Amino acid sequence: MKLAELLDIDLKKIDREMTWMIKADLDLPMFFGIAGNIIHMIEAGGKRLRPMMVIVGSRFGRITDPKLVLRLAAVTEFIHVASLIHDDVIDKAETRRGQPTLHVKTDVQTAVYTANYMMARVVELLAAQEQEQEDNSYLKELSGLLTSQLCLGEYQQMNNRFNFDLPMETYLSKTRNKTAILMSSCLEVGAKLAKADEEVVCKLSQFGDHLGMAFQIRDDMLDFIQTSAVLGKPAGSDLANGNITLPVLYALQDERLAPKVRRLNDNSTQEEIGQVVSDIVNSKILHMVDKTAEEYLSAARKIAEELVDFRASKDLEILLAYFGKRVF
Amino acid sequence: MKMIRETLQQIEEQLAPEAFLQVKGETRLLEEMATLLQSSTLPHERKQTILGCYALLTAAYAKHSKLSYQNPELAKEIIDGDYLQSFYYEYAFNHGERELVLYLAPVMKQIQIKKLEGKPTDRLLLNKMKSFVDKVDRQVTYEVSRTS
Numbered sequence: 001m002k003l004a005e006l007l008d009i010d011l012k013k014i015d016r017e018m019t020w021m022i023k024a025d026l027d028l029p030m031f032f033g034i035a036g037n038i039i040h041m042i043e044a045g046g047k048r049l050r051p052m053m054v055i056v057g058s059r060f061g062r063i064t065d066p067k068l069v070l071r072l073a074a075v076t077e078f079i080h081v082a083s084l085i086h087d088d089v090i091d092k093a094e095t096r097r098g099q100p101t102l103h104v105k106t107d108v109q110t111a112v113y114t115a116n117y118m119m120a121r122v123v124e125l126l127a128a129q130e131q132e133q134e135d136n137s138y139l140k141e142l143s144g145l146l147t148s149q150l151c152l153g154e155y156q157q158m159n160n161r162f163n164f165d166l167p168m169e170t171y172l173s174k175t176r177n178k179t180a181i182l183m184s185s186c187l188e189v190g191a192k193l194a195k196a197d198e199e200v201v202c203k204l205s206q207f208g209d210h211l212g213m214a215f216q217i218r219d220d221m222l223d224f225i226q227t228s229a230v231l232g233k234p235a236g237s238d239l240a241n242g243n244i245t246l247p248v249l250y251a252l253q254d255e256r257l258a259p260k261v262r263r264l265n266d267n268s269t270q271e272e273i274g275q276v277v278s279d280i281v282n283s284k285i286l287h288m289v290d291k292t293a294e295e296y297l298s299a300a301r302k303i304a305e306e307l308v309d310f311r312a313s314k315d316l317e318i319l320l321a322y323f324g325k326r327v328f
Numbered sequence: 329m330k331m332i333r334e335t336l337q338q339i340e341e342q343l344a345p346e347a348f349l350q351v352k353g354e355t356r357l358l359e360e361m362a363t364l365l366q367s368s369t370l371p372h373e374r375k376q377t378i379l380g381c382y383a384l385l386t387a388a389y390a391k392h393s394k395l396s397y398q399n400p401e402l403a404k405e406i407i408d409g410d411y412l413q414s415f416y417y418e419y420a421f422n423h424g425e426r427e428l429v430l431y432l433a434p435v436m437k438q439i440q441i442k443k444l445e446g447k448p449t450d451r452l453l454l455n456k457m458k459s460f461v462d463k464v465d466r467q468v469t470y471e472v473s474r475t476s
Contacts, residue, residue, distance in 0.1 A: 027438055034444055086410060089395075090403045108395050112406060113444045116392065119413070120437035127433035139429065140421050148414035154407045155346040 006318045007052055014051045017074035018042045018081075021121060034114055037102060041081055044097045050076040053186035054193075056319065057204055059312035061194020069193055071129070072138060075122050076186055079142075082118035083150060085111050090154075141189050153177030161242030164252055164262050171249055172213075179219075180212030200310075203303050207316060210300035215323045217293040220245035222327055224281055236277040242266065246292060250285045251276075257283060290326070297324045331362045335379045342419065347411055353386030357454055364458055368465045369472075377423040381416055382457055385436070388412035389449075431460050 004011045022028065022038050029035075051073035058069045087093075088101040089108055095101060103111035126139040156174035160166050187208040191201045223238045224247055238245055242265075251257040260276050280286065297320065304316035336351050343349050361382050365375040391409035395402060420429045435456040442449045 025437075027434075027441055032444070034441075083410075086406050090406055092397075108397060108402070110444065112392050112395055112409075113440055116409075116413075117437065117440035117444060120433070120440050123417075123429075124433045124437045127430040131430060137426070139417075140426070148411065148418055151407050151411035151414060152344050152346065155344065155348075155411070158404065158407070159346055159348075 003318070003322050004048065004052060006322075007056060007315055009052050009055055011048050011051075013070055014048055014074050014077060015042055015045075017070055018078050021074070021078060021125060025121060028117075033106075034110075034117065037105065037114060038081075038118065040099070041085075041102070044099055046077070046081070046097070048077055050080050050182065050186045053183055053208065053319075054190035056312060056315045057187035057190025057192075057196075058194040059315060060191045060200050060204060060307070060310050061196040063195045065193075068129075069190065071125075072142070072189060072193060075126065075142065076189070078118060078122055082115040082122075085115035085118075138193075141192060149177045149181045153179075157243055160244060162265055163242075163244060164248075166244045166249065168249060171244060171246065175213060175216045176209065179216040180209045183212035183215070184208030200307065203307055207300050207303040207307075210296045210303070211319060211323050214293045214296035214300065217246050217289060217296070218325075218327050221247060221286055221289055221293075224277055224286065225327065236273045239264065239277065240268070240270070240273045246289050247280050247285050250288050251280050251283070254283065254285065257285070329359055329362055331366065331376065331379065332358055332383075335362075335376050336383060338376065339380050339383065339419065343415065344411075347408065349408060349411070351383050351387045351412070353383050353390055354450070357386065357450065358383060361454060361457060364461060368461050369468050370461070370464060373423075374425075374464075377420070377425055378428060378457070378461065380423075381420050381425060381428060381432075382453070384412050384416040384419060385432075385453060388416065389439075389453075427464075428460060431463075432456060 019039055019042055022035050022042075023030075025035075054073040054076055055069060058064060084096065085102050088096060089103045089111055093101050094104055101111075102114060106114075122142075123139065126142060130137065130139055153174050153176075156170060156177065160170065160174075184205040185208070187204040188201055191204050196204070220238065223236060223245070226235065239248060248261060251261050257276075257279055260279060264272065264276060300316075301320060304313055304320060307313045307316065339351050340349070343351075358379075362379055365379055368375065370378075388409045391405050391412060395405060399405065417429060420426070432453075435452060439449045439452050442452065
């Protein structure tokens, strides 16, 4: 069963809401290819994790306005799709979900402006909503999702390429900025929308943070253990790009592995990278990494137990089972 | 101009150090905006915040212009533009300029559409900022005249 079905969420409604955001924009000429390009990207689908988190968060509140929850859930995914366009340009990705990426279909400049348009469209919609209901501040709540933290994570990654002296705190902060904050913010936004108690909002935010950290750490492990066919990129790509993830940090603490890792640089061959990847896989490093992910999951589980009085706490268990899947 | 210098310095102190960013926009337009603000009756702090918002947005637009794979700094330019744009919201909200964010939202979107159409956008933001300053200026004048 898919996550959306387990959580009883109709993803088609989210996609329809996203499509409406484009079609209802009277400033955007419909004959203009841009509208069609964005709609194609929406139709190409995706996991839709962010909107699902918003909806789950809203189930912990006292008041529910399903229309508003749906609108803001769709907004989080719309922001995500826009940020993927920039990511694809940066990563020079040629395809996404089997389709040519937008900068391949058009050009780099058009792709960047299209993503900017999407972000600006979201702000325009939220601003209009706020002007209608003056007591709410959706824009401020969501402004944290408008990529600021994501950019900090990108800077931290960019500034530390092949930095084998990267402090653990910087790695954790980068992981938090790139993944965990989004998960915690989506749950938090949903809960605040539904006027959940402040304590509950705080717990959901912490739950999302722990879950996000565990998810990203396990995702980092995949770069070492999955085949290139499954990953859609060569195994060890993170390492080849100088991206220091937890398996690398733990390998640097190993007397035997550390010198081999430290020899890697921008000019290392695929073979040299492959050798280090295989040394890490054949050591105890990945067990240690998995243990760290498990610790975050336990912390998340503990918070879910504290919210057991809510009917929606079963949704947290579902999220735990989904994101906590072992990869190793 | 002193006001521009002080505003840019204030913003750069608040930007994340890992961004290694300098806020650079079109000097001529920034000066025009500063001159307009100086002649308004708004408190100095508010003038500085509005100028800061304008500087952040124009710097973000500058970072996202003329992008191609020929540019060796492409990735950094994209992230810088994204960061400056998102920091604008943070900065505006932290300095109590929610009203400005709501007022500018439609034109910020229209600017991106015009850019996609390859049309000039230089003065669109400036003109909208000017009308915002006029609007709040009139509000301030009205409130002062009512209380005096």
